Amino acid sequence: MLKKLMEKNKLKLTVVLLAAIVFAVGWLLPVKLEGEAPSVLLDLKFPAIGKSQKVSVSVSDKNSGIRKIWVGLLKGGKELVLFKEDYPAAGLFDTDKILEDEFDIQIEPQKLGITDGKGVLRVMASDFSWRRWWNGNKTVVEKEVVIDTRSPELDVLSSVHNISQGGSGLVIYRVSEPCPTNGVQVGDNFFPGYPARNVIALPQSSEASDTSEIFMAFIALRHDQGSDTDLFVKTADYAGNTASAGFRHYIRKRSFKxxxxxxxxxxxxxxxxxxxxxxxxxxxxxxxxxxxxxxxxxxxxxxxxxxxxxxxxxxxxxxxxxxxxxxxxxxxxxxxxxxxxxxxxxxxxxxxxxxxxxxxxxxxxxxxxxxxxxxxxxxxxxxxxxxxxxxxxxxxxxxxxxxxxxxxxxxxxxxxxxxxxxxxxxxxxxxxxxxxxxxxxxxVDPVEWWDAAWIENNILSKMNEMKSQ
CATH class of the missing domain: 2.70.70.10 (Glucose Permease (Domain IIA))
Structure with a gap:
């Protein structure tokens, strides 16, 4: 009798254990075999890397957690590792998993021995899913980039720049390559340039065969800026390389009522x-x-x-x-x-x-x-x-x-x-x-802009000079 009771209890225990195992497996496998790959964001304002370029990377995985992140630069058949991190396992029940990480990488091509030219920036991230034979879901993000460590060249084309306190002026200059930022700095004020081709019918010879372009910038001198005010053209290309060039100018002092x-x-x-x-x-x-x-x-x-x-x-x-x-x-x-x-x-x-x-x-x-x-x-x-x-x-x-x-x-x-x-x-x-x-x-002083002679001498003559070059 006792033996039969023990066998009956043993059977019940076996059934309970099997049920628990089936339940655990039924719950565990869908969780551990989830198929959502990590999310990867690669923040690079322009697809160009200059002398020193910051790249921001953000990775998240809301399910299994992050297993590994790898960032590298591929160029000329070579692979340069910029960042590599293996994250700790979270355990069976994912109690300590890392769901997100973000970081900046400062890339300095010359220090890394990277030459100018085209390359590929690659980010790879995997998670702790059991998929791919326990290697996890994987995301690869690539961005084609141009490594450019040379500063753009500037050439100021307008020759005479006389400006009064509280007055206006025009500067015309050539930039050797496409630059999202260019203009004239007047003390602590910046005046952006605009393509001269939108205004001046430039002769064919002035349109350089490469990527150079002529720009115009209207400038102003505040009424309280004196003769010690710095004036110069400056630019920055897509890779962040900068250049500046001074130009001859004369600041006329004024007294105000x-x-x-x-x-x-x-x-x-x-x-x-x-x-x-x-x-x-x-x-x-x-x-x-x-x-x-x-x-x-x-x-x-x-x-x-x-x-x-x-x-x-x-x-x-x-x-x-x-x-x-x-x-x-x-x-x-x-x-x-x-x-x-x-x-x-x-x-x-x-x-x-x-x-x-x-x-x-x-x-x-x-x-x-x-x-x-x-x-x-x-x-x-x-x-x-x-x-x-x-x-x-x-x-x-x-x-x-x-x-x-x-x-x-x-x-x-x-x-x-x-x-x-x-x-x-x-x-x-x-x-x-x-x-x-x-x-x-x-x-600025409106009197200048009411004066046809002032406009001719300080604005139009410079534009006409460009047409004849």
């Missing part, structure tokens, strides 16, 4: 409430405290909004000839005037006027100073209703304090087209037009 603006209680009490919705004033702030916040903080924010528009321009030259001035108008304030604000015979603030104020009859029609594309229409704080026109290659004209704008963003306009009417919107004392010229993100 001092302007005194006397504030009255009547003006403060009348104008300050217009800005209450756009400023975070304390409810107890006095009109004078509001004025200072508007004239300092809001002015700076509005300035930044305008110059941000100047960061986006068309690589076409829309304008032709001298820019127009508001017809039948008188100048009320000049460019870079040093404004001193006085209240009750005390100086309470100082600012620089970055445009020219022109007054005509109230609500006078405002013509487009030159042909271009309307890049902005809207209210900008102290500038009031404003229209900004892109004339191409980073050259913009701005029209502020308008009572009405009759154009829309994206609209093409011709010289003399009416774009709005003068007004007294924004932070102003009376009806007038605040007119500005912007070169990328720097305001």
């Amino acid at each position: 001092k302007d005194i603006i006397k504030l009255s209680d009547n003006f403060l009490n009348r104008k300050m409430p217009e800005f209450d919705s756009g400023m975070a004033h304390e409810s107890s702030a006095t009109p004078m405290e509001k004025f200072l916040a508007i004239n300092r903080e809001l002015r700076a924010a509005n300035y930044e909004k305008i110059v941000q528009v100047g960061e986006h321009t068309d690589s076409k030259l829309y304008w032709d000839g001298a820019f127009l001035r508001l017809p039948n108008s008188a100048r009320k304030a000049g460019f870079a005037d040093r404004r001193e604000y006085q209240y009750d015979e005390r100086v309470i603030d100082q600012q620089v006027h970055m445009g020219i104020d022109l007054a005509s009859i109230p609500r006078a029609p405002v013509p487009a100073a030159n042909a271009g594309k309307v890049s902005f229409v809207g209210d900008i704080g102290i500038y009031g209703k404003t229209v900004i026109i892109d004339h191409g290659f980073g050259l913009f004209s701005t029209y502020s304090h308008l009572s009405h704008a009759s154009v829309e963003q994206g609209q093409m306009v011709s010289k003399k087209d009416v774009i709005g009417q003068t007004g007294k919107t924004g932070f102003v004392f009376g009806d007038h037009l605040h007119f500005g010229i912007l070169v990328h993100n720097i305001f």
Whole structure:
């Protein structure tokens, strides 16, 4: 009897064990034999490797975990290992598996003995799946690259570069190879170049048979940049190799007018409430405290909004000839005037006027100073209703304090087209037009662009010189 009972229990135990094994295998095999390969991301902005190139690699495997990562460069039949890592096994139940890893590799071809030319960057990653006879799922990512450790060559073609404080200029130069970044550095400001072929019908001889190209860059000197300001052309190719070249230039020093603006209680009490919705004033702030916040903080924010528009321009030259001035108008304030604000015979603030104020009859029609594309229409704080026109290659004209704008963003306009009417919107004392010229993100003196002789001597003559070369 006892023997039969033992045999019966043994049978039950066997059945339970078999069931457990079947369950374990049924659960384990699908997990361990999962077929999803690791995800590999190879971050290389351009398919080129220069003198020192950072490559970012990211690998993830959400199921079995990472087993191995290998990174290498293949060139000329040789294989150079850049990175190799074997990751620890996670155990039967995957309790400590590594699901992701990311790292940077700094590639310096000359130190590694790699010559210039074409190559292949390869990343291989495998996981701890039992597939492929316990070798795991495998992912291979390859990217064809060009090893290029030579700096591009620069040749400044324009010969005369005279520029005034607060003025503009043009530099024309040739780059020996395609470069995503090139332009002119003026102190701490950078002015990008644009292909001259978009503007100038270059003679066949000027179009080099290799990969070189001629560029044009409109430049600006801030009103407060002096004769010690560095000016040079610079470029960087797709591999990150850089080059720079200076050029002969002359910076003309200027003196700017001092302007005194006397504030009255009547003006403060009348104008300050217009800005209450756009400023975070304390409810107890006095009109004078509001004025200072508007004239300092809001002015700076509005300035930044305008110059941000100047960061986006068309690589076409829309304008032709001298820019127009508001017809039948008188100048009320000049460019870079040093404004001193006085209240009750005390100086309470100082600012620089970055445009020219022109007054005509109230609500006078405002013509487009030159042909271009309307890049902005809207209210900008102290500038009031404003229209900004892109004339191409980073050259913009701005029209502020308008009572009405009759154009829309994206609209093409011709010289003399009416774009709005003068007004007294924004932070102003009376009806007038605040007119500005912007070169990328720097305001310059509009007087130069109103002067046909200045345009001929400083802009067009350089372009015509390229046509004859």
